[in-house]
Amino acid sequence: MAVYTEVADEELAAFVSRFGIGELxxxxxxxxxxxxxxxxxxxxxxLFILTLYEKRVIEADLPFFIGLMEHLxxxxxxxxxxxxxxxxxxxxxxAGRPAAIVTFLDGMSVRRPSVGHCRALxxxxxxxxxxxxxxxxxxxxxxxxxxxxxxxxxxxxxADGVAPGLARQIEAALAALxxxxxxxxxxxxxxxxxxxxxxxxxxxxVSGVIDFYFACTDALAYDLAVCLNAWCFEPDSSFNMTxxxxxxxGYRRLRPLxxxxxxxxxxxxxxxxxxxxxxxxxxWLDVPAGALVRPKDPIEYLRKLRFHARVASAAEYGxxx
Amino acid sequence: MAVYTEVADEELAAFVSRFGIGELxxxxxxxxxxxxxxxxxxxxxxLFILTLYEKRVIEADLPFFIGLMEHLxxxxxxxxxxxxxxxxxxxxxxAGRPAAIVTFLDGMSVRRPSVGHCRALxxxxxxxxxxxxxxxxxxxxxxxxxxxxxxxxxxxxxADGVAPGLARQIEAALAALxxxxxxxxxxxxxxxxxxxxxxxxxxxxVSGVIDFYFACTDALAYDLAVCLNAWCFEPDSSFNMTxxxxxxxGYRRLRPLxxxxxxxxxxxxxxxxxxxxxxxxxxWLDVPAGALVRPKDPIEYLRKLRFHARVASAAEYGxxx
Numbered sequence: 001m002a003v004y005t006e007v008a009d010e011e012l013a014a015f016v017s018r019f020g021i022g023e024l025x026x027x028x029x030x031x032x033x034x035x036x037x038x039x040x041x042x043x044x045x046x047l048f049i050l051t052l053y054e055k056r057v058i059e060a061d062l063p064f065f066i067g068l069m070e071h072l073x074x075x076x077x078x079x080x081x082x083x084x085x086x087x088x089x090x091x092x093x094x095a096g097r098p099a100a101i102v103t104f105l106d107g108m109s110v111r112r113p114s115v116g117h118c119r120a121l122x123x124x125x126x127x128x129x130x131x132x133x134x135x136x137x138x139x140x141x142x143x144x145x146x147x148x149x150x151x152x153x154x155x156x157x158x159a160d161g162v163a164p165g166l167a168r169q170i171e172a173a174l175a176a177l178x179x180x181x182x183x184x185x186x187x188x189x190x191x192x193x194x195x196x197x198x199x200x201x202x203x204x205x206v207s208g209v210i211d212f213y214f215a216c217t218d219a220l221a222y223d224l225a226v227c228l229n230a231w232c233f234e235p236d237s238s239f240n241m242t243x244x245x246x247x248x249x250g251y252r253r254l255r256p257l258x259x260x261x262x263x264x265x266x267x268x269x270x271x272x273x274x275x276x277x278x279x280x281x282x283x284w285l286d287v288p289a290g291a292l293v294r295p296k297d298p299i300e301y302l303r304k305l306r307f308h309a310r311v312a313s314a315a316e317y318g319x320x321x
Numbered sequence: 322m323a324v325y326t327e328v329a330d331e332e333l334a335a336f337v338s339r340f341g342i343g344e345l346x347x348x349x350x351x352x353x354x355x356x357x358x359x360x361x362x363x364x365x366x367x368l369f370i371l372t373l374y375e376k377r378v379i380e381a382d383l384p385f386f387i388g389l390m391e392h393l394x395x396x397x398x399x400x401x402x403x404x405x406x407x408x409x410x411x412x413x414x415x416a417g418r419p420a421a422i423v424t425f426l427d428g429m430s431v432r433r434p435s436v437g438h439c440r441a442l443x444x445x446x447x448x449x450x451x452x453x454x455x456x457x458x459x460x461x462x463x464x465x466x467x468x469x470x471x472x473x474x475x476x477x478x479x480a481d482g483v484a485p486g487l488a489r490q491i492e493a494a495l496a497a498l499x500x501x502x503x504x505x506x507x508x509x510x511x512x513x514x515x516x517x518x519x520x521x522x523x524x525x526x527v528s529g530v531i532d533f534y535f536a537c538t539d540a541l542a543y544d545l546a547v548c549l550n551a552w553c554f555e556p557d558s559s560f561n562m563t564x565x566x567x568x569x570x571g572y573r574r575l576r577p578l579x580x581x582x583x584x585x586x587x588x589x590x591x592x593x594x595x596x597x598x599x600x601x602x603x604x605w606l607d608v609p610a611g612a613l614v615r616p617k618d619p620i621e622y623l624r625k626l627r628f629h630a631r632v633a634s635a636a637e638y639g640x641x642x
Contacts, residue, residue: 009429025427025523028361029352040349040361042368042427106346106363108330202346 005037005052007095012039012050015094018085019101021045035213037097040104047104049080052097057213059098064139065212066090066100068189071135073103077127079209080105105208107200113231116204118243121231122224122250124206125194129220129255132189141192141216143275145181148174151278158285163299170277173305177271182264185219192216192223195230221261224251225268228317229276229304237303245318262321265314273308277301326358326373328416333360333371336415339406340422342366356534358418361425368425370401373418378534380419385460386533387411387421389510392456394424398448400530401426426529428521434552437525439564442552443545443571445527446515450541450576453510462513462537464596466502469495472599479606484620491598494626498592503585506540513537513544516551542582545572546589549638550597550625558624566639583642586635594629598622 006029007015016024022045030040030049037052053062066082070090073081080102082090090100110117141147152170159167191198193214200208224247232243251257257265280298287295311317327350328336337345343366351361351370358373374383387403391411394402401423403411411421431438462468473491480488512519514535521529545568553564572578578586601619608616632638 008432010432013429024429026425026521027429028349030361031350031352040351047363104347108334108345108348111329111331200347 005054005095005097007039007052011095015092015099016041016043016050016101018092019083020086021048021083021101032210041101048083048101049104050094050099050101052094052099053213054097057098061139061213062091062098062100064137065215067137068132068135068215069102069212071137072128072131075131077131077209078105078124078207079128079212105200105210107202107207109197109200111196112235113196113243115240115242115246117201118231119246119250120201120204120206121194121199121227122247122252123254124199124209125191125223125227126251126254128191128209129188129223135189137189137217139189139216141190141218141222143192143214143279144216144218144222145177145271148274148278149178151282155278155281155285159281162281162284163302166281166302169302169305170274173270173274173309177267177274180267181271182219182260182267185221185261185264186258187217188220190216190218190220190223192218192226194223194227219261219264219268220255221257221264222268222272224248224257225265225272226276228265228269229272229301232317233304233307237300237307239307239317241316241318243318245320248314248317248319257319262314262319265317265319266308266311269311269317270305270308273301273305277305326375326416326418328360328373332416336413336420337362337364337371337422339413340404341407342369342404342422353531362422369404369422370425371415371420371422373415373420374534375418378419382460382534383412383419383421385458386536388458389453389456389536390423390533392458393449393452396452398452398530399426399445399528400449400533426521426531428523428528430518430521432517433556434517434564436561436563436567438522439552440567440571441522441525441527442515442520442548443568443573444575445520445530446512446544446548447572447575449512449530450509450544456510458510458538460510460537462511462539462543464513464535464600465537465539465543466498466592469595469599470499472603476599476602476606480602483602483605484623487602487623490623490626491595494591494595494630498588498595501588502592503540503581503588506542506582506585507579508538509541511537511539511541511544513539513547515544515548540582540585540589541576542578542585543589543593545569545578546586546593547597549586549590550593550622553638554625554628558621558628560628560638562637562639564639566641569635569638569640578640583635583640586638586640587629587632590632590638591626591629594622594626598626 013024022043026042027039030038032038035056039050041048072079083101084090156167198211283295334345343364347363348360351359353359356377360371362369362371393400404422405411477488519532604616
């Protein structure tokens, strides 16, 4: 939830007018995405989203994100379609920041995903992977295994203040993952942050996948591992195997997993848990006392990491061979 | 800018379904209003605003606010129209809070109002006053002269930490206002918070007036004084008499001022300046160190108060007899 940049009305109107999407009627800063400033734009042609990219997003990565969305939308995948200006450019500048306009997607994100939502998500994820396979862009996953130790080192000195023994537990998990991280799984363009916030449903169907600003080129099965963590745990931190099975079978209906992918799933799930544990921990330690915006709890992901450490095979996630 | 209350998707859908405004397609928390949580709602019938009333709004006042909007909208005045549920009720409960849905108004608020905007605002304000004249509801202005001393007393001990000599200046202004505040000006239902944020324009025309949650029954000319402060000063704190004249003549074209109103204008403008100086000062002192949301600068209103103290007659605001 964030609107970091406020844009003057004249500037906004001038920017929008370049995109051939009708006349600007209204613009509302919306609480969507934590990294960027987003405005919902109402024009005589309909609804759009205007995003101003804030400092956490590296400008050189934007053509990848925007190109991927455009590529996927062109294949009928329900993701925002970047709108191009008269010069054919989707990326512009507004209020001193890179900015883009994308189509608005109807639908609501679900707070408590059901088994049916998990199955629909699995199918949507497989479509995303299949659709992105022939996208020429490449972007290294800066938040994969090589990126974790620097995050850990930044957080380690104060980690035990968040939870006793946390630094030691992270160190042990990290060392194992650095040693065992798989190198030869099928690769592709992945979303890498497919939390329930970033998926819209209308009824039972996925109507939108948004927020491609962590998308990168990495093991496809890693995306599944992120989703297992984000969608299949209950609020009491228990893993719901029925949801896991629904997610996996939804995915596999469209894209079967290789034996190596299935075997790597527990390891990938530990990695995905550690990745969010670390970034949340850094954010948690970074917040000034008394701030009104409370970051997400890192310990939720420590519990998930611990769960995966006890998992012997993908069967425990509901993977049925 | 605020979304204080997050509402679960199922709860939101169930609430919306009672209002006969079609099927819910999307809901976005928007950065509008500082007192309440607002969602922009997209349904199969169009756009609406859902407001959850937070603790600063007194629940017993809501029927007045909602009734006034309904009354004004019924007269064709461009303000949000509360939507009624099947039982004829506009006010419901959602996520443990009072909540209402109103129609969405297109238009953009202006950061830097032009002379033309000030004239259009004056006309819109006069229409609001005329339209509200036969509304039966009454609400005392809790933030008029009798409400100022308690605010001052709350802020006084730390006021000089915000600006040296501030407490003394407020005390002097307050004592004079308490002594001289007019009691017999024409009364009516006023907006009382008609800042540029709360007025939408499409081109030169006012397309919407929102945020009636300070509306009350008070001197009509006090509303003009609030607008003189909020619309006719330049960013360097200078008063723009051309804008003042446009505002006043726009208003007077539809509703002439009585001689007593014209004469009282400098006093009312000092009062309106003190009211916002005090509430901003209290908010300023109330914010925890390091908070991300920075309250509005009270000193802007100290400068306005000082300006009005030197004004001898309404002619200096551009009032032409």
